[in-house]
Amino acid sequence: MNVLGINSVYHESAAALLVDGELVAAVEEERFNRIKHGKEADFDNAHQLPERAIRFCLSHAGLTAKDIDHVAFSFDPRLRRTRYRAEWWDPRLEETFGLRLGQVCGVAEELLGRRLRQRFHFVPHHLAHAASAFFPSGFDRAAILTIDGIGETAGSTLARAEGQRIRTVDTFEYPHSLGFLWEVFSGYLGFSHYDASKVMGLAAYGNPGVFHHKFESILRVGKEDYAIAPAFIGFQPDKFDRLDAMFGPGRYVDSEILPRHADVAAALQEATNAAVMALVRRLKRKVPFDKLCLAGGVALNCVTNEVVRQSGEFSDVFIPSAPHDASTAVGAALVVHCARQKRPAQRGYSTPYLGPAFNRREILAAVKSAGLTPRRSKSPAREAADMIADGKIVAWFQGRMEFGPRALGNRSLLADPRRPDMRQILNQKVKHREDFRPFAPSVMAEHADEWFEVGVHLASHEFMLFAPAVRTGWRDRIPAVVHQDGTARVQLVSRKSNPRFHELISCFFARTGVPLVVNTSFNDSEPIVCTPTDAIVTFRKSGIDALFMEDVCLTAQS
Numbered sequence: 001m002n003v004l005g006i007n008s009v010y011h012e013s014a015a016a017l018l019v020d021g022e023l024v025a026a027v028e029e030e031r032f033n034r035i036k037h038g039k040e041a042d043f044d045n046a047h048q049l050p051e052r053a054i055r056f057c058l059s060h061a062g063l064t065a066k067d068i069d070h071v072a073f074s075f076d077p078r079l080r081r082t083r084y085r086a087e088w089w090d091p092r093l094e095e096t097f098g099l100r101l102g103q104v105c106g107v108a109e110e111l112l113g114r115r116l117r118q119r120f121h122f123v124p125h126h127l128a129h130a131a132s133a134f135f136p137s138g139f140d141r142a143a144i145l146t147i148d149g150i151g152e153t154a155g156s157t158l159a160r161a162e163g164q165r166i167r168t169v170d171t172f173e174y175p176h177s178l179g180f181l182w183e184v185f186s187g188y189l190g191f192s193h194y195d196a197s198k199v200m201g202l203a204a205y206g207n208p209g210v211f212h213h214k215f216e217s218i219l220r221v222g223k224e225d226y227a228i229a230p231a232f233i234g235f236q237p238d239k240f241d242r243l244d245a246m247f248g249p250g251r252y253v254d255s256e257i258l259p260r261h262a263d264v265a266a267a268l269q270e271a272t273n274a275a276v277m278a279l280v281r282r283l284k285r286k287v288p289f290d291k292l293c294l295a296g297g298v299a300l301n302c303v304t305n306e307v308v309r310q311s312g313e314f315s316d317v318f319i320p321s322a323p324h325d326a327s328t329a330v331g332a333a334l335v336v337h338c339a340r341q342k343r344p345a346q347r348g349y350s351t352p353y354l355g356p357a358f359n360r361r362e363i364l365a366a367v368k369s370a371g372l373t374p375r376r377s378k379s380p381a382r383e384a385a386d387m388i389a390d391g392k393i394v395a396w397f398q399g400r401m402e403f404g405p406r407a408l409g410n411r412s413l414l415a416d417p418r419r420p421d422m423r424q425i426l427n428q429k430v431k432h433r434e435d436f437r438p439f440a441p442s443v444m445a446e447h448a449d450e451w452f453e454v455g456v457h458l459a460s461h462e463f464m465l466f467a468p469a470v471r472t473g474w475r476d477r478i479p480a481v482v483h484q485d486g487t488a489r490v491q492l493v494s495r496k497s498n499p500r501f502h503e504l505i506s507c508f509f510a511r512t513g514v515p516l517v518v519n520t521s522f523n524d525s526e527p528i529v530c531t532p533t534d535a536i537v538t539f540r541k542s543g544i545d546a547l548f549m550e551d552v553c554l555t556a557q558s
């Protein structure tokens with residue numbers, strides 16, 4: 001049975017394909033159409049399906065549209081209608097939204113060139129999030145916490161899962177949305193509403209105590225619950241005026257960041273940690289299992305994730321590589337598979353490497369059409385490691401592209417973590433991002449404990465989703481990856497999960513005695529590169545010193 005999962009309701013448009021319950025492909029539309037997040041998160045475009053992501057999933061599996069048994073869409077308009085709360089919504093926008101959702105099945109039929117009718121399924125958004133975390137976790141049973149902007153009407157959902165069954169145990173309905181709160185503060189602090197990660201990075205420079213008490217009137221946290229004052233989020237036109245009055249004028253885009261702005265970010269981060277921990281305690285009481293799955297866009301907050309992990313409330317924590325909306329394409333397909341098929345869905349398969357790969361012939365064709373001269377490297381890992389140790393920026397392109405917002409060694413830019421100026425060099429030559437933002441390290445899993453306070457190694461440590469402290473004795477050795485607060489958003493790399501990337505870091509270790517490299521996504525203010533041509537375009541327009549695509553090497557002189 002082949003189930004196609006689709007997300008296009010808000011942002012991170014994506015498609016995923018299950019073949020007999022096994023996840024064979026998952027990819028975000030942005031990597032193909034080169035529009036960040038796939039499309040704008042508007043009220044009038046839920047029917048814009050991730051067409052190219054869908055076509056990739058089918059071609060990867062060697063299937064055509066007629067082979068698709070079911071299509072799963074990660075939002076349920078009926079739930080939105082039944083729980084509709086007029087006082088919180090703008091009815092005009094809601095009407096457009098509903099209209100577009102009504103068109104989704106028709107658009108899918110047109111795209112696939114066949115009637116779907118009973119084969120098209122709307123899956124509740126937070127159920128899709130929960131499934132996307134639970135099944136890949138491999139846990140037999142688990143408590144699940146989904147936190148995002150909004151599902152149909154809920155901002156946070158607590159659930160329990162056992163075997164093939166996931167059941168909601170509690171919800172925190174809109175306006176109690178931590179995801180929306182971060183969007184609002186991103187705007188107030190002069191970033192786009194997608195820039196929660198910038199706010200998280202900025203928080204490390206601030207003092208949460210400065211605005212702690214004021215913040216309580218926005219986000220109140222109890223022992224096992226939280227509440228958000230509606231005046232500060234959603235459609236409230238004067239929400240920024242209120243924030244200006246409380247914290248001083250908001251920051252204009254690209255203007256100077258003041259200490260006050262960092263203090264606001266720090267108060268938000270602190271309150272978020274507290275709110276999520278309140279939910280974790282509530283969940284633990286209601287679902288007395290010892291494993292936890294986290295899902296939803298807020299699960300990209302590696303500082304909060306680290307607080308949850310260190311709390312010890314649960315012995316194991318799993319977060320998928322794409323906990324934001326992209327994973328709901330996977331989760332929706334899993335939900336439909338479980339409902340339609342007696343055969344259990346695949347469990348414990350959590351690889352992020354689910355996108356397109358390109359063979360040598362395709363890579364050479366792209367190099368040739370760009371008019372460049374390729375060189376074959378006998379030992380790409382060793383050669384790349386030596387270049388990194390010599391202070392070069394190396395682009396590393398291999399295998400299947402990552403699913404999720406982090407480059408995890410297959411579409412990565414790599415550099416030397418020992419150089420204090422590397423953050424600045426990367427920003428000047430390629431990344432063009434704010435200097436306060438940290439870069440992350442990828443470390444050989446077998447050496448991680450010597451350098452970072454990782455604790456028990458978790459599957460999700462391979463996805464850059466936790467921010468443990470760097471051990472104090474080592475901070476001066478790797479200044480390029482230590483954040484202001486002494487932490488690092490580390491990726492553990494094992495020989496099993498990514499042998500070629502592991503080999504590269506091993507070579508760097510052999511040469512330098514440091515078992516880690518700087519790893520940032522291979523892009524420059526655009527979606528992460530997907531194809532060899534994307535890689536070459538970014539390589540040529542930036543200051544990257546060398547590009548390795550499998551064993552094909554290009555240097556600035558090529």
Ligand SMILES: [Fe+2]
Pocket residue numbers: 125129148149150151296297324325
């Ligand atoms: Fe979501």
